[in-house]
Amino acid sequence: MRRLLAIILLFGGAALLLTRAEPLAPTVVLETPVDVVGRATALVVVARDRGTGLAHVEVRLVSGTEGAPAVVAREDFPRRSWLGSGVHEVRLTPTVDAAAAHLVEGPARLEIVATDHSWLAALRRAPRLSRPVTIDLTPPTLEVLSQQHVVRLGGAECAVYRVGADAVTSGITVGETTFPGVAGLFADGALRAALFAVPPGTPAGTAAIAVAADQAGNRRTVWLDAVVHPRRFAEKSLELSDDFLSRKVPELLQANGLAGDGDLVAGYLRVNRELRVATEKRLRDLCRDSAPEPLWEGAFLRQPGSEPLSGFADHRTYLYRGQPIDHQTHLGFDLASLRGSPVPAGNNGRVVFAAPLGIYGNTVVLDHGFGLFSLYGHLSEIAATVGATVKRGDIIGKTGDTGLAAGDHLHFSIMIHGVHVDPVEWWDAHWIHDHVESRLAAFPRAGAAH
Ligand SMILES: [Zn+2]
Structure with a gap:
């Protein structure tokens, strides 16, 4: 009888240890090969845990000079049952803001911490992933070169602007829509041009704004010199x-x-x-x-x-x-x-x-x-x-x-x-010349004969 009780306790204890103190530590993969972190850096983090399941995943930035890590993204996965959270794989896509976390520009470390519900988690406090990054909070330069944009409500216009070498996306934003700029049209490789529209329902006073962003998501915006003429539709x-x-x-x-x-x-x-x-x-x-x-x-x-x-x-x-x-x-x-x-x-x-x-x-x-x-x-x-x-x-x-x-x-x-x-503008050679062709012709084109 005593032996049976000892066996039950032994097996019970072993089962408890195997499930609650399982030695399988979480793993973390950073799918975005990020080297620079800025004001809106998009990350893709995949965390996995084979045992009790994930407890929390945390993205931190540690500035080169200070030691205190700033938590820039965190997700928790509470215990759902005796076995843990049951969350064995998550794909997190946080957009990290280094400026909001009060980091200064310069060298830093990106750390990802992931814990599970094992009793051994307390012994695994170190980040599962750590990589050197540079904090960059300076948006690309942006200068609008075309002037006096005149749009009839429901119509189109064209803008030419110059962006800094670190700009990876740029365009003209009207309301919710950004019309992407095109590179490669001009001899000056920093120039971009974009057609943009002011749709019929656009509220009066809506601005057209040039935007440029770098890899770290630092954005610069410049108001366009644009007049939108109201119009009544039938x-x-x-x-x-x-x-x-x-x-x-x-x-x-x-x-x-x-x-x-x-x-x-x-x-x-x-x-x-x-x-x-x-x-x-x-x-x-x-x-x-x-x-x-x-x-x-x-x-x-x-x-x-x-x-x-x-x-x-x-x-x-x-x-x-x-x-x-x-x-x-x-x-x-x-x-x-x-x-x-x-x-x-x-x-x-x-x-x-x-x-x-x-x-x-x-x-x-x-x-x-x-x-x-x-x-x-x-x-x-x-x-x-x-x-x-x-x-x-x-x-x-x-x-x-x-x-x-x-x-x-x-x-x-x-x-x-x-x-x-409005197609009427595009049936009109004068309109196309004044609003598009002449704007593009104001700058030497790429590949033009010297
Ligand atoms: Zn129709």
Whole structure:
């Protein structure tokens, strides 16, 4: 009896020691090879523990002169059961601010501490990872060179600026959107140029701001000398017929993986709201990367022999049986011509999309370089392949009424990195010259003959 009790105690004690005092220490991997830490340095830390699970992970900075570590990121994983936290792997993506932690510029050490729920954790106080870094809190230099930017609400402009050699990203920020600057256009390698848009809904007084950031996330911002001219957009009403709803709603819901409960008006609202938002999000993604130089030449071509059905940024009120059921902003031009008319490319570029695209139906998107894109929607036929180079006037499809269109027409959009702007400016050679070409021509171009 006594022997049995001793055996039970022995096994129990061994089990307790093996689980609660397990010797497997956490491991830490820093996936970002960071050498410089600044005001917004993004880190990717992966911590693993095979035994009781992680208890806490902490990122610290230790200044070269002082010894006291500053904790710049920390996450805790409390014990969930007798066995520990059960968290065996985490991927943390903290953005570290060395300035907020009162570190001074110069040499420092980045340390990552990770503990588990083992009783032995108390004996493993040393950081699991330590590497030398430099604290840099100085943002890159930034000087705006172009002047007197004049934008009509809903329109575009172009800015040229110079950045310090340590700048890794730069652009022009309007509201929530940053339009990236392009390098390599000019003989002076420090110059950048960017097209930017002031979308129709932008509140009055919103500034256009040049921004440049270095690898450590130190950002410099400089206000642009820009005037935004307000403008009123047209108010339009659109009556939705039962025939249109029964013809379009089930098809659009099904083609875009949306559920419908048979109620055509509710289905229409899902298309006009959710699908519209999803379509614009896809466009932003599609128009992220652009050729690093303008591929277009002169004014854009407008669909020949066409009449505008609606203009840029019309405020549309949708009526059903005379009652308003929705409001949306129409981001483009609707051009009507003969049914199935050939659609020419507005300018030289490269096909980046040629397929059905949400509310726009069969769609072609062209990249004209330098962040500029054009879109051709509601096509009955697509005659373009992704990756192909097109010249101004090349036929890329035929007009139709695919997607959210009541009748045969071309939906034409011009976009800067997926943000719609008024195409009227891009149909106007003088506007392009004054706002874009002359700004770029003010500085010697790269590779120009000497
Ligand atoms: Zn349209």
